[in-house]
Amino acid sequence: MSSWFRHPITRRLLLRGSALLGPLSLTATATPALAKTVSTGARPPSDSLGGMTTVGEVDHDRNGFDPHHILTDWDTGAVSRDRFGRTVREFEIVAKDKEIEIAPGVFFPAWTYNGRVPGPTLRVTEGDRVIVRFRNRGSHPHTIHFHGIHSARMDGVPGSGEVAPGGSFVYEFDALPFGCHLYHCHSVPLKRHIHKGLYGAFIIDPDEARHPDTQRAARSRRLGTAENAAWQEFVMVMNGFDTNLDDENEIYAVNTVAHVYAKRPIPIDRKRPVRIYLINVTEFDPLNSFHLHANFFDYYDHGTTLTPTLRIVDTVMQCQAQRGIIEFSYKDHEPGLYMFHAHQTEFVELGWMGFFETKP
């Protein structure tokens, strides 16, 4: 039987209906809160957007996380030294079920790491010993599978590091290679466990002592250095949500909440360069992308090199779990609102669009 007969109302049909009929007012949890008018008080003004954002406000306090904080809240762990003098970073991650609001009035029964989607952004330095104490307080078996170099025992897949509800496991490995990585649950069915919200960014900064020929570039990446402090760094996890179980996403976003950076633009100091750790975890669609307006950027695929793998581009695409680092500057631009979005334009209308607001 075709999927059309099993799920006669798809988001594409809804969009088609929306175009024909005007504003939609369908029941929450099944449909995004899209409309042809923009919410009051939101920036930028509605006439500049053509009324393409969600209407109303998400209660970030109720969610327990705010996508604006997620942009920059690095979790560097509890730091100690081992007997060899090496830095050890310990993290606590708890899986739990939690309903979250992903667009105004649209609630999603998520599975979360530490109560948020995406989970905490773990940030370590190349060569650190990483210890992750994982407890599963959710309703299903879960794992944490890290993208990185580690032993089979630490791989976080069924049969190796999978944790039943109520159980726990300690993942331990060296942080390698440096780059922009991710972690996610690897229990089956995999697409459901990932799509429910069990993922997060895992950033390994380069250790400049290991890169004598590119020390300056390495230091600019490593949190805590003066070179790094000159940058404005943001984590952007591109995700989507299937609210009606039809294996298609009804809502798309960066860091979970539809249009959150359109309605509250990300302020940037245009004199300082910008670095984005971009990660795609979107389920059900083979590709996602990032497009920057009125500017071009350099891109480091997987973040595992200190020289760009793409130069002077304004769009980059990523398959699921692909990620990379984007670097650009607005120093020669006039102050204003500069848009960024997926260049799958359907995703834009369903939540994946935002603005940088450059200050003089």
Ligand SMILES: [Cu+2]
């Ligand atoms: Cu899981």
